[in-house]
Amino acid sequence: MKDVVIFSPSRLSLYTICVTELLRRNGFNIKAIVVRKLFNPNRFLFEIKRDGFRLIQKIWKKIFLRKRAYTYSNYETIKDLMKIENIHFSKVDDFQKNFKIPVLYCKNLNDARVIDTLKQSEPDIVVFTGGGLLRNNVLKNSGDGVLNCHAGVLPHYRGMDVIEWAIFEEHFDRIGITVHFMDNGIDTGDIIQIEKINIEQCENITHLRNKFEPMMCRLMVNACIDYFEGKRKRIKQNLCDGKQFFMMHPRLKKIAENKMKKVVLL
Amino acid sequence: MSHSLITTCWTIIGQHDQKSLTTDFDPLYHIDQYLQYFDLAPLSLPEHHSKNVLSINSLEPGFKNVSNDILYSLRHHIYTQTKLEKVEKWAEKLMRFCEIRYASLKKRTIKKCRTSSAAQLLILHLSSFLMDQSRSIDDLRYLNTVLKLLDLRWILNKKRLISNLSNSKELSSALFQFRIVLMTECILNQIDN
Numbered sequence: 424m425k426d427v428v429i430f431s432p433s434r435l436s437l438y439t440i441c442v443t444e445l446l447r448r449n450g451f452n453i454k455a456i457v458v459r460k461l462f463n464p465n466r467f468l469f470e471i472k473r474d475g476f477r478l479i480q481k482i483w484k485k486i487f488l489r490k491r492a493y494t495y496s497n498y499e500t501i502k503d504l505m506k507i508e509n510i511h512f513s514k515v516d517d518f519q520k521n522f523k524i525p526v527l528y529c530k531n532l533n534d535a536r537v538i539d540t541l542k543q544s545e546p547d548i549v550v551f552t553g554g555g556l557l558r559n560n561v562l563k564n565s566g567d568g569v570l571n572c573h574a575g576v577l578p579h580y581r582g583m584d585v586i587e588w589a590i591f592e593e594h595f596d597r598i599g600i601t602v603h604f605m606d607n608g609i610d611t612g613d614i615i616q617i618e619k620i621n622i623e624q625c626e627n628i629t630h631l632r633n634k635f636e637p638m639m640c641r642l643m644v645n646a647c648i649d650y651f652e653g654k655r656k657r658i659k660q661n662l663c664d665g666k667q668f669f670m671m672h673p674r675l676k677k678i679a680e681n682k683m684k685k686v687v688l689l
Numbered sequence: 690m691s692h693s694l695i696t697t698c699w700t701i702i703g704q705h706d707q708k709s710l711t712t713d714f715d716p717l718y719h720i721d722q723y724l725q726y727f728d729l730a731p732l733s734l735p736e737h738h739s740k741n742v743l744s745i746n747s748l749e750p751g752f753k754n755v756s757n758d759i760l761y762s763l764r765h766h767i768y769t770q771t772k773l774e775k776v777e778k779w780a781e782k783l784m785r786f787c788e789i790r791y792a793s794l795k796k797r798t799i800k801k802c803r804t805s806s807a808a809q810l811l812i813l814h815l816s817s818f819l820m821d822q823s824r825s826i827d828d829l830r831y832l833n834t835v836l837k838l839l840d841l842r843w844i845l846n847k848k849r850l851i852s853n854l855s856n857s858k859e860l861s862s863a864l865f866q867f868r869i870v871l872m873t874e875c876i877l878n879q880i881d882n
Contacts, residue, residue: 473791473792592829668830669784669830669834670788672833672837672840675836678877
């Protein structure tokens, strides 16, 4: 039985809930869940500077709407995954109530308390479901490392809005998900598994993102299982094969949306 | 920005005498292909000279070392297709700086340049360099950064562009604003079609 610590961006994250529960059901021992406090002025200021209006949309979807954000669709969403897998938890704290898994709240995942928790629990691996950049001190106390699921195909598309960038550059064969170990850089760590995704059935980029979420949950869990069974090895990235992308400007995003519509209609 | 506004701006620019248009750092050179896209006739400016070109070899790429003279030299290397590796390093570093420090860019640039008008000119010149690089290596990440910079009202106020072009006091900044708008609109139209 492998010991795992989960890093979560918020107590209400459906992605964290699904990944944690699926790992638990697959025999992983969840030693602790470390959650970033939701209402932290510094975090809000940093994110509003970075994301602008998009942060408001993100808060509305992830905190207020939650499952209601997913209307009927012809593809599986995270809401469907929870139904299929019979996951009824609504917040991360439910794991503490039901399975006595310690939940630690922190302002920042690099806090000294988080490092203490890692040192005490000595995990075999840390599974990252969001919460910001990690410093060396956290990375080196995380057993084999910190596993992240990136919504883009590495090493080609590092950074932000990579689904949009791949569509914009018409690299439809480079749309997918990568499970990789985190390091000091942005999405530059060793790759464990890549899964490419067909954009058909999705009317727009929002639908595509919704389609990604359950796939990311499953891929993260499967990658963990395969990694410890020795079926998957760490593959070093050749950074020259890709570029780091930044948040896409709305005018370019509109062009990407149009390109996607054209491809889906074909 | 609409086609008609670009045409109006170009008409106003054409009313200036040649000498005032050959301001520092040549904002109106190497734009013929973009003018052509909007059916605008190029101006007959005096022959381009590059006596201000500095050596970029000794300087470490980054915002702390950037200046209008360096940006001018980097643009010159793009036009002459020389030292492109070094130019790419500068472009990548400056793009990353603008993206990561976007929220504090005004404060940092004013601190570096001392006045807000000098800060505006530096960022406009930097945007112009990133646009040239975007076109040169066909990398639209640079265009993306410039579009975000143009959203900052202290860098570009589209409503005041026409009046700024008529005013000879800060003509350099206004000409750079026109240059960048012309280039971005042309490239965006080309991608969209």
